[in-house]
Amino acid sequence: MKLSFYVLILFITFIVSSCGDPNEYRVEPEFTQYVQRFESEAAKRGKNFKLQTEGLIIEFAKLKNDQAGLCHYEHPIRIEVDSLYWKKISAVAGADMMKEDLIFHEMGHGILGRKHLNTTLENGDWKSMMCGGDKVDNRPWNINYRRMRRDYYVDELFNENTPPPIFTTTQLLVDTTGFAQKLWLSFDTGSKYDTGWDLVSNGDLTKEIENSKLKATSNYTSSYALLLTIQSTSINIYSNFLFEMEIDSETKSASDQYGLVFATSSAADTTEYFKINREQKMFPGNSAWYSYYTQLHKSAINTTGKNKLKVLKINGIIYYFINNVYVYQTEMEIFGRGSNFGFVVPGGATVWVDNLKIGIKSSSNIKSKVLSVNDISFSVVKMEDNNKRISEK
Ligand SMILES: [Zn+2]
Incomplete structure (x- = not known):
């Protein structure tokens, strides 16, 4: 008996020395705060991990096949993070x-x-931050993991039965009435009151009126935004506003994204966008971010002809509408002031715009005077095609 006890000890010693310490804790400093957050979020939900004693390895690696992260079910758990992606x-x-x-x-x-x-x-958002692995309709893993949604996704991570928050339903939960129109460009005649934009062309971008619409033809290879800067104190994207247009396009590829943009008046600032494509995909996002917040499939998008795109900003939230159907809402990521409004023309594409309207939430303090086109100036801004897919995880 005594001998077999020693054999057992030797055996265990062999296992430990050959496989390493099952309670090893080795986390690269760059990951520490996220591990601490994970532990504190777990603790809030009654799950107490002591990973420093229980063991965990998170290390940088060079991962293959567009992999951002990889979990190895070893003792302890070992996670590799692709250093290039990070x-x-x-x-x-x-x-x-x-x-x-x-x-x-x-x-x-x-x-x-x-x-x-x-x-x-219901609104098309991923149900879980555990999305990954086998693709669904080739949808990218881009997840709108921000602000209100972050709280939900963390709840769901620790409890799969977490009910979806009400803002992810298709119910419109806000009063969208009371917006007074301040600007309307009909493009019905060549008069500047109807066209807004000066119908000038440079070699790469042509603007003209065709069949009572503004037609913009791009010879650029990447996307450009055509912006209206409104010199008026009554319109400001910092406040609540309405912005809509009918938009049609002829793009090189059905996946090319076109749509509307709005931004502060500073060139250094970012633009918020609402783009769609002919494959019935919608892309809400901000130009300074890695990519769109998420890609959504929306059957309200017409695959040919025009689509009416509308955004309402109400108390920091953007509500998105396609052909008068409410489709999504999320927080805006611009916090500055200004009044740039426009549309995106993909590289090599032609875009037609009609009935561009801007409105503000009216109150008794605001004069109802509709803006004159003399209050508008114009610019053309290069838009990064920031439509990167999030790597595998
Ligand atoms: Zn995974």
């Missing part, structure tokens, strides 16, 4: 949330034992 997302707005999403996702696998879950909510 560096790439570090440079953009929203990096902190993207990093948290990745680390929480991998810890979801390793610490919580969660598998991939690729279902969607």
Whole structure:
């Protein structure tokens, strides 16, 4: 008996020395705050992890096949993060949330034992930050992991039965009445009162009136935004506003994205966009971010002809409408002031715009005077085609 006891000890010693310490804790400093956040979010939900003693390894690696992160079910759990991906997302707005999403996702696998879950909510948002693995309709993993949604996704991470928040339903939960029109460009005649934009052309971009619409033809290879800067104190994207237009396009590829944009008056600032394509996909986003917030499939999009796109900003939230159907809402990521409004022409595309309207939430203090076109100036701004897909995880 005594001999077999020693054999057992020797055997255990052999296992430990050959496989390493099952309670090893080795987390690169760059990941520490996300591990701490994971532990504190878990603790808020009655789950107490002591990973420093229980063990965890998170290290940088060179991952293959466009993989951002990889979880190895070893003792302890070992997570690899692609160093190139980490560096790439570090440079953009929203990096902190993207990093948290990745680390929480991998810890979801390793610490919580969660598998991939690729279902969607009523509004098209991913149901879970555990989305990944086998593609669904080739949809990118881009997830609108920000602000209100971040709280839901963390709840869902720790409890798969978390009910979806009401703002992810298709119910419109806000009063959208009371917007007074301040500007309407009909493009019915060549008069500046109807066209707004000066119908001048340079070699790469032509603007003209065709069949009572503004036609913009681009010879650029990448997307450009044609902006109206409104010199009026009554219109400001800092406040509540309405912005809509009918838009039609002829793009090189059905996947090319066109749509409307709005921004502050400073050239250094970012633009918020609402783009669609002919494949019935919608892309809400901000130009300073790594990519669009998420890609949504919307059957309200006409695959040929014009689409009416409308946004309403009410108390910091953008409400999106396609052909008068409410389709989505999310928080705006511009917090400055200004009044730039316009539309996006993809590289090599032709876009037609009609009935461009801007309105503000009226109150007794605001004069109802409709703006004169003399209050408008114009610019053309290059738009990064920031339609990158999030790497695999
Ligand atoms: Zn995964």
